[in-house]
Amino acid sequence: MSCEERIDEMLRERVGEFEEALESEDPVEWLDENALALTRLEVYRLELSWGGPQDYFEFFYDPEAEALVDIAYHYLDWFDGAVRRVKPGTREWEVLERLFYSAILIE
Known part of the structure; x- marks a missing residue:
């Protein structure tokens, strides 16, 4: 199964x-x-649109390791929705990781 x-x-x-x-x-x-x-993780949610359709990214950050550990993309349209995990090592991960460290995780 x-x-x-x-x-x-x-x-x-x-x-x-x-x-x-x-x-x-x-x-x-x-x-x-x-x-x-x-494990304590911080979740940063980058919302890009809402209503129908809605889409956003979730960035999962481990503050103890000081590392981005996961990224998920959500796409929802009324009573339907889908989620995709972004795989490390892909172009998508590299772009989103750069965005996270340069514009989202600002201290």
Whole structure:
């Protein structure tokens, strides 16, 4: 089975596990024992249009590593939508990464 075919069931299973965690004596301890990691990411959303259609980019930045870790492009038109992850090493990634560091992540 593909991930697309499995994802809904996996989501239900994970939510069920979290329900158990919340019912435990110490949900923080449960997470500490059962989670692989908790990573803090900052999300920068560059909105380009809204309404129908709407499109925007999301830039996922790890402040601890000081690194751009993911970029997603969203295109939505009323009751339909699509998302594409931008692959590192592609021309699209290189252009968007340059834009992020030169015009979005300004300190």
